[in-house]
Amino acid sequence: MSSDHPVSGMAGRYATALFELAEAQNALDAVAGDLAAIGRMLDESSDLARLVRSPVFSADEQTRAFGAVLDKAGTSTLVKNFVGLVIQNRRLFALRGMISAYTAILARTRGEMTADVASAHPLNEAQLANLKASLKTATGKDVHIDTHVDATLLGGLVVKVGSRMIDSSLKTKLNSLQIAMKEAS
Incomplete structure (x- = not known):
């Protein structure tokens, strides 16, 4: 069944395994919600x-601390067990990648596209809508948005949809201006 969900790398393999377990338990949306909540907490x-890093x-220590956070958040047993396995295998550093890969697999299964959006500050519901x-x-398809905060952007967004990237971050604009000024002098 994993051939139905082509993903690559270690994070992709973990995400595929979680997806298949969630699919077998009819818990795709519940797991997606739990993973999104974990991403927001991070x-x-x-x-x-x-x-995590x-x-x-x-x-x-990671099991105790992360377990307490997941218990308080009311995370499902499936996701708690998954995160426990990730910790046991010393792969917690790749959790964010696993979350993104799961989201991409779910979106692809539903015929949606996934956009990875980095912003300097958390986006509110109106901005996300x-x-x-x-x-x-722009794409003609429903797009699931996977957001994360990157304070180094200073402002604006970096949006990746498939193989396309739109970088409207203040950091990139300032870097471009700096390069242009160096070339002019």
Whole structure:
């Protein structure tokens, strides 16, 4: 069945396994919701993001800390077990990639496209709705938006849809201006 969901890399293999388990349990949307909530928590909590990225924490420490967060968030048993396995295999650093890959598999299964959107600040519901409408007009398909915060952008967005990337970030505009000024002098 994994050939039905072509993804590559380690994060893709984990996401495919989770997708197949969720599909067998008729829990595709519930798992997607739990993963989206985890993604938001990673964006909003620098401590949680550090726990995920840092190899300094032992698997036991990560299991206890992340388990407590997932319990408090009311995450499903399937997602808790999945994150536990990811931690046990020392792959927690790739969790965000696994979340993105799961979202892409789900969208592809539904005939949707997935847009990876990086913004300097979290987007509100109105901004997400406007972006979704604009992307639907541009692509002609329903677009699922996978967002994350990248404070280094300073402002604007970086949107990746399929093989296309639209970079309207202030960081890129400033870099382009700096290059143009160097060439002019």
